[in-house]
Amino acid sequence: MNNSQSDNLIIAGKNFTSRFLLGTGKFPNKQALHEAVTASGSEIITVALRRIDLERHEENILEHIPDNITLLTNTSGARNAKEAVRIARLARESGYSHWIKVEVINDSKYLLPDNAETVKATEALVKEGFTVLPYMYPDLYFARELAAAGAATVMPLASPIGSNRGLKTKEFIEILIHEIDIPIIVDAGLGAPSQAAAVMEMGADAVLINTAVATAKHPANMARAFAQAIAAGRTAFLSGLPAEKADADASSPLTGFLYENPKSEIRRKPEYRI
């Protein structure tokens, strides 16, 4: 974990030292979740409002979460902007914070987000005072609209939720990193710490991991591994990774001829005859 004050992740004016966000679904039990949260060092965790037992019949996963952690309720189950807004309002009415991860997914087969509805939901929720972190398919146009709408970050997917297929959308996330000024948190589909490291090396601001940790044989250990990888990737990025070279250096550079003969006409500075 990078503890440098100067390299904090800043979202909506709030400082975080960890660039590892953790999802809380799919864990075998609450104890495993608690241990993974601790091992990860995460300061932001996501939880689906649909899974929160507001009737309090069963032990609430939130009872295991340390107080210093920012809880990001997500609108999982929302099929359109209207439903996402309703779920967000319900989360706030139930006493959860105004930080909301907007997930608008009208696709139960691949769980791909609907960018257009995500923009509408973000616009509406920002107006209502929510801090919105929208999950999206990496598309530059929509990312610009989300930023313009007041989203605190954008969260482009690496590959479909739960698929563990890694960074399939690399080129398009790179475009976002270059062109979008709000934090980019790569979310969904990262299946191994090496993949998370690669995302951070590219210059992403943070990553969100769920399935790969929750379904590991030892979730806490896996969380620890991800934390180390994310920190390593970030440090590598800040240190300036050498650029990839397409081919070997030419032994005779293209402009070598300009400097071979010191008396060459070509070396004279231009003279202006006035």
Added chain:
Amino acid sequence: MFTLQDIKNALNTEDPQKTEHLARQAAHLTRQYFGRTIALYTPLYISNYCSSHCTYCGFNSHHTIARKKLSAQEIRQEAKIIADMGIEDILLLTGESYESAPLSYIIEAVQICKDFFPHIGLEIYPVEENEYRELFCTGADSVTVYQETYNRRRYREVHLAGKKQDYDFRYHTPERAAKAGMRRISMGILLGLSDPAEDIFALFEHLRSMEKRYPGVEYSLSFPRLRKIKGRDFALCTVDDITFTKIICLARIAFPRIGINLSTREDAGFRNHAIELGVTRISAASNTAVGGYSLETPQEQEPQFDIADQRSFEDIMKTLKHKNFDPVLTDWRRIDNT
């Protein structure tokens, strides 16, 4: 996607290694997409009046059983008992009687259950799209409807009277429910009515078609096996445990993210194994008799089928946790369905 021949080959092979291979694939996919979560729900039968004659069902119109329909007060009483256990996902069931248990009765039942359950499912007689919409706006979120068998000839042979004879009306029920806004649709077949391979293939095709046209719905599959009713056997062909296990695995492999449901038609031993393979939803503390939770003694009850898993809700929760599963009681809540 499996071809019919793929399914036949899988079901017909007697090689235990192949079964194990299927199971490992299914288990891996289930862990990946569901973790170790198992969702729990409980059925509440509110009426056993029926005007259809399905040869295999304990409620069919030709059986002389005590017909019962719960009053509003009785629905409230039964619902409270189930809710007090901790269940948050109720499945309301009726026989197929459009006259004795009309839509207005079911709407009233949904309204009552809203006081107790954040999620209400319906396994009722198929209705029209506008009627599903009315039910959705009232507060029901999911619909369960099984085609029973996709073999038209067999369908005709086992459905002898009533609206249920209309194969196509039943076939298009999932679509009407989806158009009406229902969030979750459970489809299935009754194993034992026809050739399992052909029915499974047809079910997969039906689901695939629904997925493409109504992608926003959360689908689940069920494969209830025909069971005895009060000791009497109505099964027309048996589906053994090995075949049944393979069917569950094939469904998981074909549809990695859909729910797979297992009711208390199956005994505790089988259910305990099935949750390791691909099943993600089970009923808990079930009673398939109208008024069975609080209003009738076991001797008075007329169940739709005999319950094979008699465990209490607490026992099921304990078993799941002991096996390192995370029982999920809350997986949706109404968000003002209008």
